[in-house]
Amino acid sequence: MLTRKGKYGLKALLHLGGLAPGQSAPVSEIAETNNISKKFLDGIMAELRNAGFVNSRYGREGGFSLSRPGKDIMVGHVIRVLDGPLSPIPCASKAYYQTCDDCEDEKTCQVRLVMLEVRNAIAGILDNMSVEQMRKIGGPSGVAKVARAASARARVKA
Amino acid sequence: MSRFASKAVIVIGSGVSASLVEARLRATGPACLSVTVLGRGQFGQCHSLSETSGAVIAKLSDGRSIAADAAVLATGCATFRAHERSGFGTIKELPQDQGADADETVLIAGAGSRALRYALAAMQSGHRGPLFVVDRIGPVPALTCAGTLELSPADLPLGTGLRFALRWFRRIAGWAAANGFGTGDLVNGLRPHVPLIWQHLTSAERRRFVVHLRPLWLRASDRLTAEEHRTVDKFFQSSQLRFVRGRLLTTAKVGGSVVARLKHFPSGNIETVRAGLALSFEDAPPGRDQFAGTVVAGLLERGMARPDDFEYGLDVTEDCALISARGAASGRIFAVGAPTRGRFVDAMEIDCIRMQSERVAQSIFATITAT
Numbered sequence A: 001m002l003t004r005k006g007k008y009g010l011k012a013l014l015h016l017g018g019l020a021p022g023q024s025a026p027v028s029e030i031a032e033t034n035n036i037s038k039k040f041l042d043g044i045m046a047e048l049r050n051a052g053f054v055n056s057r058y059g060r061e062g063g064f065s066l067s068r069p070g071k072d073i074m075v076g077h078v079i080r081v082l083d084g085p086l087s088p089i090p091c092a093s094k095a096y097y098q099t100c101d102d103c104e105d106e107k108t109c110q111v112r113l114v115m116l117e118v119r120n121a122i123a124g125i126l127d128n129m130s131v132e133q134m135r136k137i138g139g140p141s142g143v144a145k146v147a148r149a150a151s152a153r154a155r156v157k158a
Numbered sequence B: 001m002s003r004f005a006s007k008a009v010i011v012i013g014s015g016v017s018a019s020l021v022e023a024r025l026r027a028t029g030p031a032c033l034s035v036t037v038l039g040r041g042q043f044g045q046c047h048s049l050s051e052t053s054g055a056v057i058a059k060l061s062d063g064r065s066i067a068a069d070a071a072v073l074a075t076g077c078a079t080f081r082a083h084e085r086s087g088f089g090t091i092k093e094l095p096q097d098q099g100a101d102a103d104e105t106v107l108i109a110g111a112g113s114r115a116l117r118y119a120l121a122a123m124q125s126g127h128r129g130p131l132f133v134v135d136r137i138g139p140v141p142a143l144t145c146a147g148t149l150e151l152s153p154a155d156l157p158l159g160t161g162l163r164f165a166l167r168w169f170r171r172i173a174g175w176a177a178a179n180g181f182g183t184g185d186l187v188n189g190l191r192p193h194v195p196l197i198w199q200h201l202t203s204a205e206r207r208r209f210v211v212h213l214r215p216l217w218l219r220a221s222d223r224l225t226a227e228e229h230r231t232v233d234k235f236f237q238s239s240q241l242r243f244v245r246g247r248l249l250t251t252a253k254v255g256g257s258v259v260a261r262l263k264h265f266p267s268g269n270i271e272t273v274r275a276g277l278a279l280s281f282e283d284a285p286p287g288r289d290q291f292a293g294t295v296v297a298g299l300l301e302r303g304m305a306r307p308d309d310f311e312y313g314l315d316v317t318e319d320c321a322l323i324s325a326r327g328a329a330s331g332r333i334f335a336v337g338a339p340t341r342g343r344f345v346d347a348m349e350i351d352c353i354r355m356q357s358e359r360v361a362q363s364i365f366a367t368i369t370a371t
Helices: A004-017 A027-034 A038-050 A075-083 A110-126 A131-137 A140-157 B016-028 B078-085 B113-124 B162-178 B183-199 B203-221 B226-237 B295-301 B350-370
Strands: A054-057 A063-066 B008-012 B034-038 B046-051 B056-060 B065-068 B070-073 B106-109 B131-135 B241-254 B257-264 B270-275 B277-280 B321-323 B329-335
Touching (some): A027 A038, A027 A063, A038 A063, A075 A110, A075 A131, B046 B295, B056 B070, B106 B241, B162 B183, B183 B203, B226 B241, B241 B270, B329 B350
Parallel strands (some): B070 B329
Antiparallel strands (some): B056 B065
């Protein structure tokens, strides 16, 4: 299941994807526009920066921006970083593997075998969906929201 | 100028990649297709390649020209030729065939399986002098390992920076060790996914990988058979084969021998070695210099090809078509193997060359049937 962390991380990337090239947005603006706790978002943005999805810049004009175009950042890759593997249950993952207490033989466990297929299907969809494509799904309202926030910030600075 | 009446493809190169692409074209091509390999047999080296609206024209070193419908660059590893230009001997011939005395020291840069197999071949063919192997990582590649830790793309750190990916690797290596898998099993499991990870790295991260991690990865995925391992060990113990962990700083020809300066790791001590012959099995760093003096250099000069973002190889499409300086994909000139190593991280591996040959063959057949 997608956690709040994963969801907010994606919302932040969608926000940054809506900025004009060369622009960056402070965490406070992303948090306010998307109704996310700023403190929580600070941690999420740090993880996204460590994984190389966003760049950060200090100073008055500082903030976060995408490290590469939104079309090159895949949703599945971001979720792996924030939420861990895409598998629906821990025994279907290698990197974050956990055995089930009640399982007698995981090699023949039907639930696990089905979940392995689910995992591959999830990866198939999310790894082929870019932030840019996702941004377009919601229609123009999301784009307008980012533009409004950016222009409000510009007015405050002026 | 001789011109083929039927559809024709020229393959430029004489190595494994040229043979593989030639075999694929012959096996799957139409009966009217003729495949000519330039660089072996009756044909000399290809000097230059040009493209007109309906054909490619190859000029040979003997002055002849050959026109064809398409051309495939399978020129092999330009990096080794780059070493040869800077005073090293050729790795395609044994020391005695290059004029080195049987008792002279031979300096070998790189301790991968290819370098060690060369050293074994030299000793088994009668070389008695010391063989000095210099490598920055370690003495001997691991033994061939049959086990595999199966990994799914859903588990892989795709699209992240290398720092994050390394953290992931350490975590999964810990899990593997705790569950009875060795590093070799993990490397074998990771190997099929490396092209996918590479494909999602940014250009800056790819460059970082090539400079810092590629030697480590090559060593980790490099294998010697048990018999080769035993023989190499025996020669190390007999002290005819000497290993130095370090780096070759400079080499210079002095009279009939080579004087090399080595930096030992981790002490940093500098040692000077005089050898009858020096050979390098190391990757040359990215840069246009790797193509100097080859047919590829001419293509780059005329803008018919461009290097990839960090000049590790040529910029090609997924179907291996050459991309020009203006960004247009050629419909007639393709590349397979080492020249495509910037796009395909495992471009020098047989499986990858087979896959490339398949794609190139399909593209060429589509082009020639459309014209």
